[in-house]
Amino acid sequence: MILQDLDCRQFYNVGLTEAERVVEQIQLDASKNSVERNRLGQFATPNSLAIEILKYSKTLLPASEGIHFLDPAIGTGSFYSALLRLFPSEQIESAVGYEIDQDYAEVAIKLWAKTLLKLHIADFTEIPPPEHEVLRSNLLICNPPYVRHHHLSKEKKIALKRLGIKNTGVELSGLAGLYCYFLLAAHSWMAQNGLACWIIPSEFMDVNYGKKLKKYLLEQVTLLRVHQFAPDDLQFGDALVSTSVIWFRNTKLDCNYLVDFTYGGTITYPICSSKISSKTLKELSKWNYTSISLLQKNDIQAETKLYDLFEIKRGVATGANDFFILTLEQIDNLHIPFEFLTPILPSPRYLLDDEILSDEQGNPRLERKLFLLTCRQPMEWLQVKYPSVWSYLQQGERIGISDRYLCRHRSLWYLQETRDPAMILCPYMGRRKSRNNKPFRFILNHSKAVAPNVYLMMYPKPQLKNLLLNNPELIKPVWNALNSIPIQSLIHEGRVYGDGLHKLEPRELANAPADFLLKALEDYSHRT
Template sequence: MVSNNETIRQHEQVAFDSVRSQEERNKCGQFATPYELAKTIAEDLLSRIPSSSHILEPSCGTGSFISALSSVSDSLKITGIEKDSSLSAIAQRLWASDSCHIINTDFFDYASLEPERFDAIISNPPYSRHHHLSQSEKRFYSQLAVSFSGVSLSGLAGLHAYFLLVGTGMLKTGGVGSWLIPSELFSVNYGKPIRTFLTENVTLERIHFFDSENLQFDDALVTSCVTVIKKEKPTDDVVATLTYGDFRAPRKTIHIPLRELSSLQKWQHLEDYEDRKDYSGRVLGDYFKAKRGIATGGNSFFIKTRSEWHSEGITDDWLSPILPAPRFFHLSKVTSDDSGWPQESDLALLNIPRTVEYTILPAPLREYLDGCPERIRESYILRHRSPWYSIGDARSAPIVCTYMSRSDKNPFRFIRNKSDATMTNTYLGLYPQIPMSEEELDDMCIRLNSISSDVLINGGREYGGGLKKLEPCELMSLPIGN
């Protein structure tokens, strides 16, 4: 049964959220934990620690976790930290007591001054992306993270990563931390120091991955997980538990020795780990190299239909065929006319060789270049490209892959390209490493499109809102049989 204070808290939370824009809340990472989820995580944490534990909530907001903890046990001591004065005032009014201390301060300031160590931590740390953090903040957080954990984070790490490292450092030996954090931390490159920390410095007890379609926050496109850590050095026989689906009744549970987990680059999609471990067949990288398509620096300026280019007085001598963006192109094959132009699209890329000087270009082409909008001309890519108007290597690939998707049924498509069309960086191009006939390339494309969606998704990584990606190295590791 929900307490009267919890009902008040929920109303106060709605009122607080209603006067903050989505942009403000994204910047601050202020997305409150739904009460039922908080209670589920709290119950799991309390099953792992003594009944009279002192628990730290380092970003308590209005107190969803404090409310959940209080509903399960009345013998706990709780310290809640909240930087936002409005949220802290709500938590103070609702939860402050002899056994619950609410402090209005920045967690990292608190951590740098507070000598006390805690029995447990429970937290949904702010999901602030790295670009919302100033350089001075990053330096301060990074120094604290190194001091508390010995781990140095990439500048791409979000605020939640610093919370996890510093917070874990504030636990007593044997203390337990339960963290509701973005799942991407276990797939992306900037999360590697965290993954190393979890396999070498502490004992990883459980990671629970929620399904991508089951967002835990109605207003934040973040696929979440719960990570449970015990602050003690792992022994050689430690086995980590990974669960998927419902937190209380997972649809899948796997157990991986920590020494094996430490060797894996991505932990997010390991439901088929046992099958993958036994696989000894061929992978795509045995046949192909993958390369991202070109980044023009301004598609609206460099890509038009052939007729539009011709109307500008620019002939095919300065153009190359290019595929439409994946969202506009749903065919599985691209055929060509006798000159190599695709029959399925008339898009063309302005492709001026680097060796051709501006002064010898035809007048219509020089006039077009002179009219390049300043916002494009001053973009990062163009400012660092010489000459700015030359795209560079625009080779076509015989097979191209749509490597980003939000679909579970058909996440990535492989397109057989029998034309001279190149592609933008919304595709990955597959270039054979061994001689392959047209028929062999046809067969390979069919085989790739027959790979199950689960294998494709598990081979890549997943971001907020169910965005799935296959980076080149991950694409090269796809199993394709013998």
């Protein structure tokens, strides 16, 4: 009797059921021809995408809030499966799904029979919404049917248009696809302040029939984020359509607010990120990546730049890294005194963390410890005082190091250019497929190590320098703000090569916007 009272979900193996669901999904898709699937818009959400969407959605919900889940086009339950995997069972208080296709619905009913999912075989757009607030959803996730307008009958279009007007006051164009009507139909199913996430074609951001939908997103709800996948990154292998994912909250804001626009990569690790004001979006005819990028590019020209706050220089160019940059083992073997050595950072690829800690001597706490050899004394003096150093430099002359371009243009071929350690560094080149899908990153350096010329060294100008000297704890907000600069802003300022390698010269980085940094400084001043 006690066992019967226990929540059956705690005995439910989501992983095994998900594996079974994938098999059933493949068999169902194979049983239907492409014409039939196109007519009904049946394009199942891949489990990996469903997981990523629910994972991000979870960050937008209070952990203490009970979940009332709704999927108006549930299919076999990809989103529901992800919900069970990512949310504690005790947090999920109800789950409802609608599916018009009986074949998919019956599979879902069988798969999730031992859970609390209530699945209805019905056309969601023909079901009246709940009358009471407590019955409405605070987490609505949907991949609506991708049915183009010409597959909708005249009678169905009229009914859908009336439904949209009834729920939201928005009258859609006759060219709108079924997914647009689904989104408006679901408005009355959402609880106040409830969260919604929709996977829809990116075309709505650029076409005329999408204007009314964009107006709804900006005026009747609070648009939180729009993520657009790259056109060649097809999320549905059997549907040649560019995909976007949008999140909004069922709260109407009368004030101007910022919307996150991300592009490419994944939801978790997009290639580009921007914050665009709702006021600007209302005036923008297209929301695609190119339009947002151009808008951002123009906006940046009027903003405070990094050059207003930092002097930016390339790291030390030795002219022969293999000769002048030494490991501890080489130093020991060559008997080079440490007075001729300066700690220097390794290449960015050897930095596993973006924060470099320091030991008591000021050396970076890194597994790969390197030191730069430099000397102001002439060879004759070294021969008498430090024969080991003289011997090593003699070797450099024999193998032609002293004849290299940079070396031969120095007063002493082995005297390195002077660089003070910089607390903020930025690798000057990178690829989009690097860690976090960011070609550029900012590194916080607590050590006395200088950087080689694969880094850009950022030195605060007097006003910021004094502020940091008086408030050392401010360096981390500054560092975090730099890493919040939209990656597209940095990409725009730099250049890209055919193999996908992005580069930033000091002057180009200096031209990047500093608004995130100014905001961090302003927030700090308000706190203190």
